[in-house]
Amino acid sequence: MIRVASSTDRRVDDFRDLARADRRPDRPGGRGLVIAEGTVVVRRMLASPYPIRAVLGVQRRVTELADDLDGLDVPVYVACADTMAEIVGFHLNRGVLAVAGRACLPDAEAVAGQASTVAVLEGVGDHENLGALFRNVAALGVDGVLLGPGCSDPLYRRSVRVSMGTVLRVPFAPLAPWPDGVDLLRGYGFHVAALTPSAGSQDLAGFAGRGDRRVALLLGSEGHGLSREAIEAADTAVHIPMADGVDSLNIATAGAVAFYELTSRVAHDPDRGGVRG
Amino acid sequence: MIRVASSTDRRVDDFRDLARADRRPDRPGGRGLVIAEGTVVVRRMLASPYPIRAVLGVQRRVTELADDLDGLDVPVYVACADTMAEIVGFHLNRGVLAVAGRACLPDAEAVAGQASTVAVLEGVGDHENLGALFRNVAALGVDGVLLGPGCSDPLYRRSVRVSMGTVLRVPFAPLAPWPDGVDLLRGYGFHVAALTPSAGSQDLAGFAGRGDRRVALLLGSEGHGLSREAIEAADTAVHIPMADGVDSLNIATAGAVAFYELTSRVAHDPDRGGVRG
Structure with missing residues (x-):
């Protein structure tokens, strides 16, 4: 678990400015990282074949996910809600995000x-x-x-x-x-x-x-x-x-x-x- | 059909600052006027027992509703999109609104x-x-x-x-x-x-x-x-x-x-x- 004190920390770039990405959505088969928001969806991402790159959340949400994150070999970043909002670009009700690469899709x-x-x-x-x-x-x-x-x-x-x-x-x-x-x-x-x-x-x-x-x-x-x-x-x-x-x-x-x-x-x-x- | 050139025109007060009203929603059986947005919903309001008070729209939408508004004995206000946005408090994609009082509800x-x-x-x-x-x-x-x-x-x-x-x-x-x-x-x-x-x-x-x-x-x-x-x-x-x-x-x-x-x-x-x- 890694504390992130500054919103300019480059280690959380995967989570940066997500609302801006909203203006250039990908198409099927597209590029781009996959973002999961909230404990329910983060759990589903952890259970999926998508290769997790990192998790970012407020302490409370990360603690809720402790069992799911146990043994996971990726960085888990913890920030306060304000820092998280600065990174993501908006206030995030759900308090936790995970990011994954695209799995190889079936045909x-x-x-x-x-x-x-x-x-x-x-x-x-x-x-x-x-x-x-x-x-x-x-x-x-x-x-x-x-x-x-x-x-x-x-x-x-x-x-x-x-x-x-x-x-x-x-x-x-x-x-x-x-x-x-x-x-x-x-x-x-x-x-x-x-x-x-x-x-x-x-x-x-x-x-x-x-x-x-x-x-x-x-x-x-x-x-x-x-x-x-x-x-x-x-x-x-x-x-x-x-x-x-x-x-x-x-x-x-x-x-x-x-x-x-x-x-x-x-x-x-x-x-x-x-x-x- | 009445042209509204200024957003401060008191005749369109029924339509004023609708997003602000979002912060104090009524409860069932409550008070407050009923607002219809867009041609489909305005038509349904016109066909309903709710007593229409007025219509406000951009020219194009009001023209689309001409047959429905024909013979209606309430003011139909026409404004440009910018004036309408100033009255309503946000930009309105649907371009037309109607307002009605509350009908007497069944038990x-x-x-x-x-x-x-x-x-x-x-x-x-x-x-x-x-x-x-x-x-x-x-x-x-x-x-x-x-x-x-x-x-x-x-x-x-x-x-x-x-x-x-x-x-x-x-x-x-x-x-x-x-x-x-x-x-x-x-x-x-x-x-x-x-x-x-x-x-x-x-x-x-x-x-x-x-x-x-x-x-x-x-x-x-x-x-x-x-x-x-x-x-x-x-x-x-x-x-x-x-x-x-x-x-x-x-x-x-x-x-x-x-x-x-x-x-x-x-x-x-x-x-x-x-x-x-």
């Missing part, structure tokens, strides 16, 4: 090969929606995420935070070319379904009732939804019945409802593999 | 009497979670919301915005005393279910499969969940099966999954009333 084949249910995203450029989607994917037993064009970087700081650190655990990979890359999924036996309010699409419950053993669910951005090309590349279009018009649910919430419906079928079918706990 | 009996499914909230003090819950309630065909202790004001500006204006349409009322007020719901034939990850609770799908004609779903705050008293006051405790521990879903997202499961049953049972579109 789309590796993600698909291990999965019963995958979420395939197009145009999800909003970091908070992307993070929330990963949180819902993790909670509801979806096995992986594939990223089409226009998605932002799941390892970007705000996505990591909103995802509650689940981006560090859920396998994800870019999918290209788009949308023809979904053929790869069909090759693994996936039924490819596009979630869209388009007329003529099938009711989600009815679709889940088909009992496909492997389902890839395509989800579009909140503003524009899936592109026509993506919908046409899917085997089926499905919708969530809604009382209140087409833009009624946030994209991450619509995803959660669909993931629940699809993975519940897994959980209730003993013949089918799945990761539900 | 819990009026909300319950008309409903097949109600959400009953305890301790949802976060304005964004509360707004998101209303958005999900509206989208997924839940008929009303009852507010136990510790909930914030659904008509507070940020809740109105996050709810996409649905707080202006979904009936809500305070429920007291707490938790004994749920007896009122039983009197109307509701089965009272507490959504909670507690051990021994029933799986959501299994519970929905019971096919109760009227269901009141109790939801607690994201941080602490439902109080022990609230869980004990319910007829049944139910949980969403999760792969990732007990705090895995945001409260509004957990609500959406549960609302979907419960109201899907309504939609698929022709003998049972419901508001699904």
